[in-house]
Amino acid sequence: xxxxxxxxxxxxxxxxxxxxxxxxxxxxxxxxxxxxxxxxxxxxxxxxxxxxxxxxxxxxxxxxx
Amino acid sequence: xxxxxxxxxxxxxxxxxxxxxxxxxxxxxxxxxxxxxxxxxxxxxxxxxxxxxxxxxxxxxxxxxxxxxxxxxxxxxxxxxxxxxxxxxxxxxxxxxxxxxxxxxxxxxxxxxxxxxxxxxxxxxxxxxxxxxxxxxxxxxxxxxxxxxxxxxxxxxxxxxxxxxxxxxxxxxxxxxxxxxxxxxxxxxxxxxxxxxxxxxxxxxxxxxxxxxxxxxxxxxxxxxx
Numbered sequence: 001x002x003x004x005x006x007x008x009x010x011x012x013x014x015x016x017x018x019x020x021x022x023x024x025x026x027x028x029x030x031x032x033x034x035x036x037x038x039x040x041x042x043x044x045x046x047x048x049x050x051x052x053x054x055x056x057x058x059x060x061x062x063x064x065x
Numbered sequence: 066x067x068x069x070x071x072x073x074x075x076x077x078x079x080x081x082x083x084x085x086x087x088x089x090x091x092x093x094x095x096x097x098x099x100x101x102x103x104x105x106x107x108x109x110x111x112x113x114x115x116x117x118x119x120x121x122x123x124x125x126x127x128x129x130x131x132x133x134x135x136x137x138x139x140x141x142x143x144x145x146x147x148x149x150x151x152x153x154x155x156x157x158x159x160x161x162x163x164x165x166x167x168x169x170x171x172x173x174x175x176x177x178x179x180x181x182x183x184x185x186x187x188x189x190x191x192x193x194x195x196x197x198x199x200x201x202x203x204x205x206x207x208x209x210x211x212x213x214x215x216x217x218x219x220x221x222x223x224x225x226x227x228x229x230x231x232x233x234x235x236x237x238x239x240x241x242x243x244x245x246x247x248x249x250x251x252x253x254x255x256x257x258x259x260x261x262x263x264x265x266x267x268x269x270x271x272x273x274x275x276x277x278x279x280x281x282x283x284x285x286x287x288x289x290x291x
Contacts, residue, residue, distance in 0.1 A: 018219075018290065026155035027220060029212035032289060039157050 001037045006060050009053045010035075023052045073135070073148065077128040081121045088114040152220040154213060161211035169204030173197065194264045202271035209278035217282040228283050235276030242269025 010020050010031075017035070021028040026045065033039035034049075041049070046061050053060070091114055095107035134142050140149070154162055173196045180192040208214045215221035216228040224231075246262040 027158060027212060027218045028290070029218070029286065030155050030157040033157060042156055045156055 001063075003035050003037055003060070006049065006053075007035050009055050009060060013053055015053075020049070020052065024048045073128045073132045074125065077121065077125055081118065081125070084114060084118045084121055088118055152215075152218075152222075154218075158211075158213035158218070161213040162208050165204045165207040165211070165213065168207050169200040169202075172203040173200035176200075188263075191263050191267065194267045198268050198271045202274055206274040206278040209275070209282050212282055212286070214279075216279050217286065228279055232276045232279035232283065235272045236280065237276075239269045239272030239276055242266060243273065 017031045018028045021031045091111040176196040215224040
């Protein structure tokens with residue numbers, strides 16, 4: 001499932017995928033894969049992304065029914 | 066990323082182990098070689114490898130000091146900074162990288178198993194090179210396609226910068242090395258020429274998916290970024 005909240009939060013901070021990837025310390029493809037829902041990140045990566053985007057885990061990764 | 070995660074001493078020991086095994090194999094190969102007068106030539110490899118091994122062992126002390134600094138969170142230290150700046154495969158890339166080894170291994174097993182059935186029809190040399198180079202081809206191509214290779218990840222400096230060039234070179238050599246023996250067969254009608262060149266042909270055949278996967282991934286990334 002696509003993670004549109006992550007995409008929106010990234011766009012809200014005016015960051016490109018590459019810029020976010022550089023800040024988190026991963027490749028651009030990894031950020032793209034998480035946004036597309038092709039890859040389920042570990043909790044460590046989720047936390048790193050949340051810290052950079054000033055969001056909580058719930059804001060970005062919690063699935064609501 | 067937590068700097069403690071990078072266990073430099075462990076990595077150094079892994080490199081020492083790998084270099085040691087390669088060195089041992091090279092020494093045995095040189096000593097048991099029956100190529101007349103070439104033993105001294107074959108010993109050049111082990112001499113170089115042993116030098117690398119000794120340097121790696123000396124490097125352990127340095128690795129320990131850097132690791133200690135990292136454990137003490139001395140992030141302003143120049144050596145620690147240098148280590149932290151060095152790009153490493155991220156968790157997704159590591160996942161696919163390991164998976165690519167798995168696919169390469171099973172490809173090798175599949176080829177060797179198929180070969181054991183058709184043992185009389187396929188020469189041993191061809192079978193082994195197909196298994197080995199084919200396994201490597203599957204490994205590298207899958208990693209490239211998933212963006213888990215330094216050649217397709219922009220963070221890896223010159224390797225990524227020259228990824229396109231390396232991709233084109235691999236593809237060109239691969240195509241030439243595969244097509245030329247086949248064409249020469251059609252021109253000369255001599256099947257032995259193809260048979261003799263089969264091992265080199267397999268190596269070149271493997272370069273085709275390696276190069277094209279690199280180029281495909283790079284062009285896909287370029288499109289995604291645009």
